[in-house]
Amino acid sequence: MNxxxxxxxxxxxxxxxxxxxxxxLKGLGAMLVGGASIPLLPVARAAGAEGAGRxxxxxxxxxxxxxxxxxxxxxxxxxxxxxxxxxxxxxEMSPVTWIGTCHNPADGRNYVISYNDCCGKSSCGxxxxxxxxxxxxVYRPDKTNDLNWCLGTSSVTYHCSTAxxxxxxxxx
Amino acid sequence: MVRLLLLPVLLWSAAALAASDDSGRVVFDYQMNCxxxxxxxxxxxGSVPAMQGHVxxxxxxxxxxxxxxxxxxxxxxALSDERLAAVLNWxxxxxxxxxxxxxxxxxxxxxxxxxxxxxxxxxxxxxxxxLRAIAGADARE
Numbered sequence: 520m521n522x523x524x525x526x527x528x529x530x531x532x533x534x535x536x537x538x539x540x541x542x543x544l545k546g547l548g549a550m551l552v553g554g555a556s557i558p559l560l561p562v563a564r565a566a567g568a569e570g571a572g573r574x575x576x577x578x579x580x581x582x583x584x585x586x587x588x589x590x591x592x593x594x595x596x597x598x599x600x601x602x603x604x605x606x607x608x609x610x611e612m613s614p615v616t617w618i619g620t621c622h623n624p625a626d627g628r629n630y631v632i633s634y635n636d637c638c639g640k641s642s643c644g645x646x647x648x649x650x651x652x653x654x655x656x657v658y659r660p661d662k663t664n665d666l667n668w669c670l671g672t673s674s675v676t677y678h679c680s681t682a683x684x685x686x687x688x689x690x691x
Numbered sequence: 692m693v694r695l696l697l698l699p700v701l702l703w704s705a706a707a708l709a710a711s712d713d714s715g716r717v718v719f720d721y722q723m724n725c726x727x728x729x730x731x732x733x734x735x736x737g738s739v740p741a742m743q744g745h746v747x748x749x750x751x752x753x754x755x756x757x758x759x760x761x762x763x764x765x766x767x768x769a770l771s772d773e774r775l776a777a778v779l780n781w782x783x784x785x786x787x788x789x790x791x792x793x794x795x796x797x798x799x800x801x802x803x804x805x806x807x808x809x810x811x812x813x814x815x816x817x818x819x820x821x822l823r824a825i826a827g828a829d830a831r832e
Contacts, residue, residue, distance in 0.1 A: 614730050633726070686719060
């Protein structure tokens, strides 16, 4: 017997001793069922939703023309020491917000934007933008941006506005 | 055998995917009509009452169940009856937690339609009245 025959015989015997006849079926079954149920796990769903809901970013967040600012009425936090998503140091983000949708030309989709105001310092004064798309009169208080949205914060003093993507819009 | 096992799993995945599509719509409706004040997790802020861990209390009485539809944010929202019912159900499932003490019968468009024609004017008074009545009933038990 040559060397290869010996090796193959040894390996085959080892395999036969160590694995059961239905082991492959069991493993394959577990893999198929397990694989099929991975998308049902909350972790996988969250990751999928995040991927699907993440906009393609283009443009300058310190310019009024930036796509997320379609309904903005105020100072851009991006020009005030913060960013389109974060408040400048020393200010507090209002949990109560004006919510609308904006069209993102970079990926052609509409997104839900939350305009969280940053509060607790006097008006920032830089980059005043008033695009106001989707703004409604004050008799629709939840859809008007002509009032102070520093609500639920310790101070009602308005400093600047962020524009945070919170989801994908559904078209009617 | 494996194929037989796989079939229900596939059907289940399909059902889950269909449901997640509906839940996308209902989340969008919540975001556009409620989230601004009620915050993403229903915790509320400042004078906005918390729905998180609390909203189920209202379902202990008929007046409370109606309150959730007749409160102006619901009744006068721009949502259709079907979509309002869906958002209310989503809010209960998502936020009620332990405050839901008995099995919840979901709202339907047919139930919501006549109720929302009578939005509450004195919301705070009605709310207190409803909650006191429920607390009183709890105390008697």
